[in-house]
Amino acid sequence: MDSVRSWLRRRIDSIQTDQQVRTDGGTASEVSQGERRSGLGRYLDSDAVESAPFWLPSFLLVGLFVYGAIVWNVIISLTDYEGLGDPQYASFDLENYRQMLQETGSYSFTNAFVNTIVLLVAFTLICLAFGLVVAILVDRDIRFENTFRTIYLLPMSLSFVVTAKMWLWMYSSNGGFVNRALGVVGIGPVNFIRNPDPNVQLAAVVFALIWQFSGYAMVVYLAGLRAIPDEHFEAARVDGASIVKMYWRVVIPQLRTATVSASVVLMVFGLKAFDFLRALYGNDTPAVGTDILPTYMVRVAFGDASRIAYGSAVAVVLFALAFSIVLPYLYSEYRRGAL
Amino acid sequence: MAGLSGCLSGLSSGDSGPKPLELLHAWSNGDGAAAIEALFEGFNEEYPDIELSSEGISGAATQNLGQVVNERIRNDDPPSTWQNWPGAALTPYVDSNALGDISDSVWSENDMESAYREGPKEQAKGTTDHYVSVPINIHRINNLFYNKSVVEEAGVDPTSLSSPADLVSACETIATETEAVPFTQQTKSPWSTVQLWATVLLADSGHEAYQNFYEGNPDREAVASALDIVSQLSEYYPDDSSTLELTGANAKIINGEAAFIHQGDWAAGAYPDDFAYGEDWSYVPFPGSEHSYQLNMDSFPYAADNPTPEATEKFLRYCGTKDAQIRFNKAKGSIPPRGDVDPSEFPQFQQDQIEDFGNVDHQPPSMQHGLALAPEQRTNVVEAISAFIGRYNVESAADEVVSAVQ
Numbered sequence: 039m040d041s042v043r044s045w046l047r048r049r050i051d052s053i054q055t056d057q058q059v060r061t062d063g064g065t066a067s068e069v070s071q072g073e074r075r076s077g078l079g080r081y082l083d084s085d086a087v088e089s090a091p092f093w094l095p096s097f098l099l100v101g102l103f104v105y106g107a108i109v110w111n112v113i114i115s116l117t118d119y120e121g122l123g124d125p126q127y128a129s130f131d132l133e134n135y136r137q138m139l140q141e142t143g144s145y146s147f148t149n150a151f152v153n154t155i156v157l158l159v160a161f162t163l164i165c166l167a168f169g170l171v172v173a174i175l176v177d178r179d180i181r182f183e184n185t186f187r188t189i190y191l192l193p194m195s196l197s198f199v200v201t202a203k204m205w206l207w208m209y210s211s212n213g214g215f216v217n218r219a220l221g222v223v224g225i226g227p228v229n230f231i232r233n234p235d236p237n238v239q240l241a242a243v244v245f246a247l248i249w250q251f252s253g254y255a256m257v258v259y260l261a262g263l264r265a266i267p268d269e270h271f272e273a274a275r276v277d278g279a280s281i282v283k284m285y286w287r288v289v290i291p292q293l294r295t296a297t298v299s300a301s302v303v304l305m306v307f308g309l310k311a312f313d314f315l316r317a318l319y320g321n322d323t324p325a326v327g328t329d330i331l332p333t334y335m336v337r338v339a340f341g342d343a344s345r346i347a348y349g350s351a352v353a354v355v356l357f358a359l360a361f362s363i364v365l366p367y368l369y370s371e372y373r374r375g376a377l
Numbered sequence: 378m379a380g381l382s383g384c385l386s387g388l389s390s391g392d393s394g395p396k397p398l399e400l401l402h403a404w405s406n407g408d409g410a411a412a413i414e415a416l417f418e419g420f421n422e423e424y425p426d427i428e429l430s431s432e433g434i435s436g437a438a439t440q441n442l443g444q445v446v447n448e449r450i451r452n453d454d455p456p457s458t459w460q461n462w463p464g465a466a467l468t469p470y471v472d473s474n475a476l477g478d479i480s481d482s483v484w485s486e487n488d489m490e491s492a493y494r495e496g497p498k499e500q501a502k503g504t505t506d507h508y509v510s511v512p513i514n515i516h517r518i519n520n521l522f523y524n525k526s527v528v529e530e531a532g533v534d535p536t537s538l539s540s541p542a543d544l545v546s547a548c549e550t551i552a553t554e555t556e557a558v559p560f561t562q563q564t565k566s567p568w569s570t571v572q573l574w575a576t577v578l579l580a581d582s583g584h585e586a587y588q589n590f591y592e593g594n595p596d597r598e599a600v601a602s603a604l605d606i607v608s609q610l611s612e613y614y615p616d617d618s619s620t621l622e623l624t625g626a627n628a629k630i631i632n633g634e635a636a637f638i639h640q641g642d643w644a645a646g647a648y649p650d651d652f653a654y655g656e657d658w659s660y661v662p663f664p665g666s667e668h669s670y671q672l673n674m675d676s677f678p679y680a681a682d683n684p685t686p687e688a689t690e691k692f693l694r695y696c697g698t699k700d701a702q703i704r705f706n707k708a709k710g711s712i713p714p715r716g717d718v719d720p721s722e723f724p725q726f727q728q729d730q731i732e733d734f735g736n737v738d739h740q741p742p743s744m745q746h747g748l749a750l751a752p753e754q755r756t757n758v759v760e761a762i763s764a765f766i767g768r769y770n771v772e773s774a775a776d777e778v779v780s781a782v783q
Binding site: 144145210211212230320322323325337343344 | 440443444564566567615617756760768
């Protein structure tokens with residue numbers, strides 16, 4: 039008997055807790071009514087379906103034209119399609135990928151790959167470092183702060199075609215600013231664009247890109263600095279920390295998020311340096327030191343030879359590279375609950 | 378406008394009249410635009426009933442045009458004809474059977490077979506044994522233009538130079554005797570250096586070595602020797618050659634800042650009226666290459682599965698006439714591929730070029746312009762030379778250039 043009584047009491051308790059008390063004193067019973075509906079009805083009522091008119095069209099379009107195209111590109115990279123005629127989807131192999139690694143000569147795939155990595159790393163790191171220094175200087179309550187901020191950010195708003203033409207003049211040996219400046223200290227004139235050393239060619243391009251994008255790093259860091267409470271600065275000062283120590287120990291460690299997001303954006307900008315190189319060299323064959331994967335891909339796919347399948351394989355590598363930059367970022371944001 | 382009216386007439390169906398002749402080209406500005414306009418005008422006078430719809434697809438030299446044409450052919454919707462280099466540049470189209478045989482329908486008319494010069498006739502066949510295109514003009518690549526007052530100041534007589542080595546020592550004289558740049562050149566893009574190297578190969582090792590190279594049997598020694606001369610000439614380039622384009626490099630001749638430039642005859646088209654041929658500037662065939670007229674041509678291929686077979690044939694036949702070639706080449710600054718055109722129709726410089734053409738032994742096709750090399754080999758050669766620019770390392774470049782065509 040005792041066991042029956044206790045079972046009944048538990049049933050009653052559970053029914054009571056099911057029927058939540060509403061704010062007007064009655065009990066909310068919609069939930070249980072909904073549960074009694076058929077499976078289909080419940081499905082139609084769900085948020086996902088009801089909001090479908092808003093997300094479905096763009097989802098399908100993006101799915102088809104972005105992700106569908108990516109998949110198609112991967113498939114083409116497994117064929118031996120060469121431009122005219124139709125791709126043969128009958129036999130797939132990894133021949134194009136094998137060929138990439140076997141290429142020799144100055145304009146090999148390896149050359150473009152290494153250049154791409156060096157450009158990404160050097161450009162991103164120096165941009166961040168430079169942006170941080172400028173942000174700290176601008177943040178120190180200087181006069182004309184807004185003016186300086188605008189001046190530093192302005193180059194980013196210019197298109198690559200404009201900045202490439204400008205840097206062509208800057209690097210000119212005939213009155214170009216860079217060579218004039220080097221001339222003052224007794225160096226040069228240096229031929230940057232077609233320097234005998236491919237590393238100098240790449241350095242010249244990286245320098246120009248840093249000029250254009252360090253303003254962006256500055257803005258991101260400035261926002262990060264502004265988000266740090268004043269108390270942290272004051273507490274450090276009260277504890278007798280020097281300015282350098284204060285920034286090194288207190289401020290910079292709090293700029294992790296700004297660093298990560300700025301570096302991802304900068305790397306993506308770096309991958310897009312194609313426009314810059316195209317405008318700088320005026321055709322699809324830049325100097326050896328500045329041939330990066332995007333220029334290499336366009337040349338093999340759309341140059342005279344039109345090796346579309348091989349170009350697709352290069353595109354897959356480029357995609358993997360971009361993905362390996364963005365994915366860890368998205369994952370870390372997700373882990374921190376920011377997504 | 379023509380494209381728009383074409384669309385509208387397509388919409389108001391019912392009577393589907395004859396399709397307009399569709400021609401795609403990349404001559405959207407400058408002398409090219411004037412030339413194609415003049416050609417269309419003449420064609421309209423000759424065949425007023427044929428509607429012609431032309432579209433200029435500019436950008437990246439002719440690369441964008443090539444992409445559009447490829448895309449159209451791939452979709453079984455080829456244009457009637459389009460602007461294309463003849464010769465080996467037509468290889469991809471020939472390989473995919475995209476070009477029709479016009480030996481009977483076009484080339485048997487208007488004495489074309491007998492009147493066309495040998496080099497253009499050979500190139501018109503693409504890589505086949507029958508005619509697939511009609512060349513409309515000839516540009517010469519192996520010219521050496523010079524500013525007369527600069528070379529006179531240095532005491533150099535360009536007509537006395539007989540080999541590339543002579544040119545190098547003439548440059549040295551100019552460098553010591555004057556303030557001017559001896560040999561102006563743009564090295565921003567590789568094309569001018571590819572051209573120069575090919576011309577030096579022709580001048581230095583002769584026509585046979587040149588031909589062997591583009592036929593796939595390169596002589597490494599000849600290649601290296603030509604590269605070495607280019608490397609020597611590079612010491613006489615302007616300091617800012619790597620940031621110049623052709624316009625800027627050529628302007629140094631006009632301004633009297635430079636003595637020589639090696640270029641196709643289009644460079645002469647940029648010389649203004651007050652910079653007169655014969656008085657202020659002149660030219661010689663590139664020293665050592667007097668025996669050859671190095672060809673760059675544009676042609677109109679005939680698309681197989683042509684959307685307007687009859688109209689296209691009429692247009693191509695017209696392009697093969699004297700009238701068409703006078704109109705086009707006068708505006709373009711090139712010379713007609715027909716040998717029987719009266720030279721007096723042209724300005725003095727072109728008359729001299731036509732006369733030169735009559736005196737050469739060989740008419741080798743240009744490598745830079747894809748007439749001599751199939752697209753893949755051409756890309757390889759351009760890359761090898763591009764890597765050579767700046768470093769001027771003859772040995773490693775010779776290996777790459779040789780393997781580019783093997």
